Amino acid sequence: MTREPVLTIRDLHLAFGRWGRKSNVLHGISLHVGAGEKVALVGESGSGKSVTARLAMGLLQESRATHATGSIRFDGIEAVKGGPEIARRRGNRVAMIFQDPTSALNPTFKIRGQFREVLRSAEPRLSDAEADRRAEAALAEVSIPDPARALDSYAFQLSGGMNQRVMIAMALANRPELLIADEPGTALDVTVQAQTLKLMGDLAATRGTAVLLISHNLGVVREFADRVYVIYRGRMVEHATTKQLFAAPRHPYTQALLSAIPKISGGGLPDLPERSPDFERPLIVHEGCGEPAEVL
């Protein structure tokens, strides 16, 4: 029997708008991430990466101004039409880390209090002593040299790299099956970014955590991911193993992305013609990286 991927997104459409004004942001996105897999979603700013992640996390739900259709399945739980209850149920099993750790940590509370709160979201009756013991173990796991001292600090007393580790330790403390990382560490220096990616890679290998990395940095993606999805203006245009994508990109947008890698600044990417022939058959799927088997 084939195992169902940890996360399966099928034909996801999203539009924002009210009072007759509608802006279509996603046009039929599909992707999957299996246990222990490292998958990247790449595309330039505004292409729809973050809204896809927020929908998958249950952080963005159907409302009068948000119109979503399609399916996002995580471990049998549907997110698209789910309410806050769904977000809560999946909360401990899907974790997200963001670009800037300081924005995810509360500056007015010590790390200890914030950590206890995270752990108690999964186990409300956890004692202070047990919560602290688990927090110290989680911090040690991300190579924080003096966990007790880190717990007694405020975020502003720790370096950017330390805060990033604290945020990852918190994200992982409840042992999520899926980790979504939105440009992790890009607000910090490249060393921290590299450390963060290494940690996430280790987690996928040792704990079987499924990782979805969101990035516009193809250099990072090449180092990190097993498979890559390329999104362009809300459409998935190419899906390949990382090796295939870098050896022989087939969509003109992917080719443009790859040719832009060595440029440090200037110009951005060229626009593709609206009626690019590839949009007649928009998604190019390379051989062997396939779609998940139907296991329902």
Ligand SMILES: Nc1ncnc2c1ncn2[C@@H]1O[C@H](COP(=O)(O)OP(=O)(O)OP(=O)(O)O)[C@@H](O)[C@H]1O
């Ligand atoms: N709450 C919202 N209301 C209206 N439009 C939105 C909202 N959130 C996102 N958008 C629009 O949806 C599109 C996709 O945004 P998204 O943040 O997913 O892009 P992205 O690929 O993650 O970009 P970046 O790399 O800059 O984060 C953009 O055009 C954005 O302006």
